[in-house]
Amino acid sequence: MHLSENEGIEGQTFVVAGGLGFVGSSLCLELLRRGAHQVRTFDLCTTSPCSHHLLNKGVHCIPGISLSLSLCQILIMIGDVTRKQDVQKALHGADCVFHRASYGMSGKEMLQFGRVDDVNINGTCHVLEACVEHGVKRLVYVSTYNVVFGGKEIINGNETLPYFPLDDYVDPYSRSKCIAEQLVLKSNGRPLKKKNGNLYTCAIRPAAIYGPVSPVNSFEFLRPLLQSLEYDLPKRSLAVSHALVLGRIFQLVYTILYPWLNRWWLPQPLMLPTEVHEVGVTHYFSFLKAKEELGYVPMVSPQEGMAATISYFQERKMRSLDGPTIYTWMFSVIGMTLLFIAAYWPAFGPVSLLRDFCLFFFRSMWVMRMVFILATAAHIGEAMYAWHLAKKVDPLNARGWFWQTLALGVLSLRFLLKRARK
CATH class of the missing domain: 3.40.50.720 (NAD(P)-binding Rossmann-like Domain)
Structure with missing residues (x-):
């Protein structure tokens, strides 16, 4: 029909x-x-x-x-x-x-x-x-x-x-x-x-599902999109059984964190069992019934769809800040905070344990404090340079680049430098 x-x-x-x-x-x-x-x-x-x-x-x-x-x-x-x-x-x-x-x-x-x-x-x-x-x-x-x-x-x-x-x-x-x-x-x-x-x-x-005829390998389908956005392709694979174990661990942890699931500061879980199944287990379906009963015909070819998708994401990427993952943010911000506490807070309770741990690496309080001061100065200098550079290559996001680089330092600046080289 x-x-x-x-x-x-x-x-x-x-x-x-x-x-x-x-x-x-x-x-x-x-x-x-x-x-x-x-x-x-x-x-x-x-x-x-x-x-x-x-x-x-x-x-x-x-x-x-x-x-x-x-x-x-x-x-x-x-x-x-x-x-x-x-x-x-x-x-x-x-x-x-x-x-x-x-x-x-x-x-x-x-x-x-x-x-x-x-x-x-x-x-x-x-x-x-x-x-x-x-x-x-x-x-x-x-x-x-x-x-x-x-x-x-x-x-x-x-x-x-x-x-x-x-x-x-x-x-x-x-x-x-x-x-x-x-x-x-x-x-x-x-x-x-x-x-x-x-x-x-x-x-x-x-x-x-993408495309009118044959099933598509999601990883190969996404390869040109990732390459066009200059994202690194995965170099290693993970068996579904191992990914399921990891997914169940995240499910358990986030179930314990249930009261805080709606909080903005809690990042999304890396993976959950259902998402492992959707990515790692082959499943595809026929649209024959829609074709026979409704006269369904694909309106966009896979090549046209991919070209439009690449163009959209490239434009979107240029309008927004590039940056590392939430885990990099946590590593940098929490690391600097803990270093400040160990270097300057009074030694009581858990602070004593934290200070002893840091002294194992830095050997003295003077070195620990100098590392914190130099790291802070480096972040400030990198943030000012990022703001100056962003004014030339990405003026709409200059303020965002400043604050992100102030928090992350070179971990943020490298993304701006890559954009400037283009």
Whole structure:
């Protein structure tokens, strides 16, 4: 079956839950281009790295969702899918909903079990109830391939694969998305309350897939992107079994740190078991059903997509500061702080142990204090040089280069020097 480009879109009102991300903002603009009467992006955030796509099109941001919904073609509506009243107001008068609001896909978010279930399961229930209550006839749920993938190899998978057992998921995100998807699909055909007809639902399962035909080795696919950005390619490999052990260690440590997971100063874990499976275990899927039933045809070739991606990231890199990892920051800042404490604080409690440890390397208090003074002076001198150089090669970020180099010294300056050589 082949559908026209605007079929089912012209004159309709759409809600995109979780619409300020890259996919959501692109979807909003595409719906509008194809003749939608109104598109509402419903999101918890007021801004995002992709929201400028909408704002550049003259989109209005409504701080509350109690205002008139007929003010413009695209509305950025601030609300939370976990609050039933927010969802009810956002979906009032809509014809179709794209539900892609979710939480906990990776990093620290993945370990916040309660929040993950609240957003992904309870939030989906609120969307379903609002659809039935307000007569929304179409719901497209953006799920994930993780509902059928749990670390075991999948070759050319399709829609007939069974769900992964709920008790066997290694992360709450995949489990919650599996439950939510089944709730959505079981609601297909549910009678509407205020209108004649039924609610029709479907689910799609996006994955890290690129290209129209053959499976892609992620590492080889990313090689030209990394090389274009002058990042070093990995020189060593790590077996999946060893990476899983490392991932479980990080999972244990960050579970202990649960009360502080939302704090900005706590870096993202290096890896978690689910991320090891996604990177280290072969899994790819067929889009044959979409091609046969919806007439899906890839619009961008892999070569065109990679060229556009390289251009985007090169431009983005030039607009921002280059710098080392968070672990380098911790090493430099914590190291200088500990050296200052050992050199100048009174010797009591743990300071005595720290001072004895430092004296083992520096041999005397005088040497220790001179090292700290010289290191501080070097950082100040390097920061002033960085500010002067950045004024010539990267004036928009000159202040940022100054402060970063003041904290990190040569560990930051080397990135600015590399940029200057270009």
